[in-house]
Amino acid sequence: MSLARLRLFQLVSPALPVGAFSYSEGLEVLMQAGDLPDAASVRHWLEAELARGALAIEAASLGQLMDALARWRETPDGPACQEALERDGWLLAQREAAEVRAQQRQMGRSLLQLLADLGLPLPGDGSQRLAWPGAWAWAGLALEVPPQEVVEAYLFGWVATQLSAAVRLVPLGPTEAQRLQLALAPTIAARAAELVVADPEALWNGGVGAGLAQLGHAELYSRLFRS
Template sequence: MNLALPRLLQLASPALPVGAYTYSQGLEWAVEAGLVHDQATGEQWIAGLLEHAVGRFEAPLAACLQRAWAAGQTAEVERLNADFLASRESSELRAETVQMGYSLRRLLHDLEDFPVPPTLDAMPEVAFPTAWALASAVWEIPTVDSLTAYLWSWCENQVMAALKSVPLGQAAGQRLLLALGGRIPVLAEQAIELPEAAWSNFAPGLALASSSHETQYSRLFRS
């Protein structure tokens, strides 16, 4: 019985209890500043981050993490986890990945028959991609499918944040997901092959938005 697809759908589900819905990753401030105010500007903001930051840093890093978990390369897992934590450019972004990583680690402990390796518990702080990659490796999900779902989940959360904060209608949200989803397969394939020297999370707009969100007066989201 091939359970890779059902397990992947479970991992990518909005029902996964990691608190992703509480974060906007600076999008809420972009709305407050007037940078995002409709479907077109929402797509521009989200697609820019997807292609130039998440797709070129988080996705290839998650691919390497999945391979390292599968091969039992403890030191490599710890190195990549530390690199991701160090890459978060604001206290909110760092707190987000640590909280989501902690929640996913706790969930994996609660699942029946999931073999949690000692390495996961030995790390004081677990980034979300690290825990996600472990689940993908244990459940033998093909890397390209894992990355596709990871990127989709990120896009879906961003669109949901836009629906609440712009606000946008449900039809606009589905048009956004249709447009963003069309970009994901190529990004997932590229991420698998992208050498580490070419990884980049250079997104000054995100850093500024996230930092500004920390002192934003009225907020719906935690980042």
């Protein structure tokens, strides 16, 4: 097994200290509304987001982010720094809900801090901050993971986090969640192969339901999650 693959496993580990377990990205709203009553509905939701949600635009941008970050690493004072920050900011603007934007920033900060603690800081003075997609791209680059595997892991990690939330929200046991993760593996692999060569600016976000659910989370009377 390659060293890069082992490093990739570390990135998708539930032990990665970035706080992903505390977010549902609107799943909690859908559950309380009765829109996700069972495993079949959860699977349909995950497949829809993989196909046409903001997640796909983020995943398609990872290669461009890695390229800009690689040039930034080579020339810390060059224009690639601004290019990476602008691309990351463009992705953050795709997220309508303030809670999800805060999530992306917090997880990005946590991952960058972890990488710095592991001896893999951002180039330059390290004061620049990236949200989650940019931080993930930097992690892939710093750990020498190929772009397609970075995209696969990004999609896999998102599905795993959503299923973790679903276990706590839906009548969905951990075995059923693992069954869904296994069933979605071919979809994740196929979607990653498409997105790694896609132009993110040519894609469109059809996740209107996700956006509305995420916006509605702040108005919930009681909640378990931060988004």
